[in-house]
Amino acid sequence: MTEPVQIVTPHLVVSDANAALEFYKKALGATETLRMPAEDGKRLMHSEIHVNGARIFVMDDFPEHRGSHGVDAVFPPDQIKGTSVTMHLEVENCDAAVKRAKDAGAAVTLEPWDSFWxxxxxxxxxxxxHSWSFAHRLPAKG
Known part of the structure; x- marks a missing residue:
């Protein structure tokens, strides 16, 4: 039996994919399942990790291919000074997930709080x- 294909897979472009993979392993408990080096032997053309059962692709930036070979203008967040996407993870313990990420080198942009939802x-x-959010469901009140 084949594994079902995830309908939407985030594809993260970064300035150092090798370092990013190591960070995601430490910070998110990611499991690396694939690594394809580029011809230069330094950058990664493609890689795949699994986080909480979700598949995520990670690759280095290849500015020399922008606008050629049918590649759109995709930039890593450090080049555009921001990002328009937040990856959301459902976790067992939001506070523990934030601590783990912070200990691995992430910046906390919103401390854990009990939301109105x-x-x-x-x-x-x-x-x-790249922006990430963590959440776990609070016990029902009442």
Whole structure:
């Protein structure tokens, strides 16, 4: 039996994919499942990690290919000075997930708090400029 394909897979572009993979392993408990080096032997053309059962692709920036070979203008967050996307992870313990990420080098951008929608919720920025949020469901009141 084949594993079902994830319908949407985030594809993160970073300035140092090798370092990013190591960070995601420490900070998110990611499992690396694939690494494809580029011809230069330094950058990664493609890699794949699994985080909480979700598949995520990570690759280095290849500015020399922007606008060629059908590649759109995709930039790592450090080059555009921000990001328009936050990756969200449902976790067992939001506070523990934030601490783990912070200890690995992430910046906490929103400390864990009990949200009005019923989750313990927080956000971090990874060292490569990608935003992540963590949440776990709070016990029902009443």
């Amino acid at each position: 019923g989750d313990r919720y927080a956000r971090i920025m990874d060292p490569f400029g």
